[in-house]
Amino acid sequence: MHQSLLIDEILSLIIQFVAADGQRDPKRLGNTSSLARLARTCRCFMECALDTLWRTQHSLSPLIMCLPRGTWEIHSGNILYLMRTPTESEWARFDMYSRRVKSFSYPKPAKMTRLHEDALPLIFAERPPLSLFPSLSSLDFSILSCNSSNFTLIRDFLSPKLTNLSFTLPRKMGPQGICGVLEDLPQKATHLENLTISSFFPVTSFELNISTRGLPDLRRLVVSSSIRISAQSVLNIASLRHVQELALNLHPDFDANVLHDSANNSTFPALQRLSLAAYDLPQCTSIVSLISSPRLEDVSISYDVQARCSVITSFLSVIGTSVRSISLRHNMQTNTIADTPFVFYPSTFAPLFACRNLRSIQVYNLGTLNLDDEFIITAAKAWSKLEDIRLCSLPWSFIIPSISLNALTALTQYCPQLTRVHLSLDAREIPELPISSLTMGGAQFLEVLNIRDSVIGHTELVAQFLRATIPNMKTLYVEAHPELRDKWMEVKAYYDQLSVVPIHNDL
DSSP states (O other), X not given: OOGGGGSHHHHHHHHHHHHHTTOSOTTSOSOHHHHHXXXXXXXXXXXXXXXXXXXXXXXXXXXXXXXXXXXXXXXXTTEEEEOSOOOGGGGHHHHHHHTTOOEEOSOXXXXXXXXXXXXXXXXXXXXXXXXXXXXXXXXXXXXXXXXXXXXXXXXXXXXXXXOEEEEEOOSSOOHHHHHHHHHHHHHHXXXXXXXXXXXXXXXXXXXXXXXOTTOTTOOEEEOOTTEEXXXXXXXXXXXXXXXXXXXXXXXXTOOGGGGTTOOOTTSSTTOOEEEEEESSHHHHHHHHTTOOOTTOOEEEEXXXXXXXXXXXXXXXXXXXXXXXXXXXXXXXXXXXXSSTTSEEOGGGGGGGGGOTTOOEEEEESSSEEOOBHHHHHHHHXXXXXXXXXXXXXXXXXXXXXXXBTHHHHHHHHHOTTOOEEEEOOEESXXXXXXXXXXXXXXXXXXXXXXXXXXXXXXXXXXXXXXXXHOTTOOEEXXXXXXXXXXXXXXXXXXXXXXXXXXXXXXX
């Protein structure tokens, strides 16, 4: 054996390369059979290969099948049943592998043998989880169980070693049981960095008061819509020094007044990504106004109560200038309208011009966006790093936009990294194309154009204009009635036939 293979770091790199086998997802091993063969090759390879093979698991089933055959059976439906609690001597092989497990996580293979829910209480009846999995640092409990009867077993997995925890709220689970688990977090999982609480089914809504004194290292918190986060909990989270990502749902009874006058230099000092699903936009404004972090990059907001111009401008005025991506969406309701007072002019979005690093802007269903060429040109000059722009009125908006094809010229000229444009245009007039000032290299990455229900006149001239300004367009989306859609499909067909040549100004 070559001496280099006796160096742990080199051997580990080789085994990691074998394990990946071209897979891009680090959570999924691409070559488990080769790892198993390496483990059986010699003692030098065995420990490192077994550590890699068992480090991340997507089910308990492979470990259960390491127990003696008489303790388990596979029944119809490829379901694994534990027939009895293993005796002390029968745990030896299980322990050999379980001590190496550091993570239970998705993706869960579709064809893997599924462990029956009743097996978990039997497994942990004699041996608590911490003794079976002493190295565990990352747990997605929904991998093990989504049954309400097993939910409280999460509490036995909590330890200072646990840094990542995810779980799904069971369909039939009372608030008391869930709160009991959450109250244990700051006491037992004192080094928790990432916490995700999901819900695939409607569950009883309840209020959560998070005490963060025992979670000083928390960096990411994602909370299900079934939990009514309290304003005091938001203040508790805001005081944490390391929180970088936050996703919350704000119910109608969220008391934003508690947050007033609470912003200071120490609230949300490290926040980078914020996602809020709210009842109304002022709730979001109250939280965003708390953020002192100079590194806030991504803001994603959705809300139910339609907001007026002044409310939206107030929100955009508090997000700061470091934002790189912003998504603002009104969740359409039965009473959502596109008329006054929900017609929005360029001045509504003027605060965003200060965000010089903006890469993505997505605005959906606020009402009617009555924007114009001047707004788009100013935006293109302000957002030179822009990659994705989507400005979408309500589908039944009655105003023909004042944005012409000149807007595309400005976007391709001033935003060289632009890849996607999604907005309504007035394409009935073909403007002169200023070839001398248009940098064609700036349009090279723009491949997707969604013109929604843009009105159009001469299809061939529009196709020529698009070919000259957007030479690499691959996809043209249309959201309109059949007749208008057919006209735009004619544009795309003619566009595809054209070679990339400059358009003459006499069009």
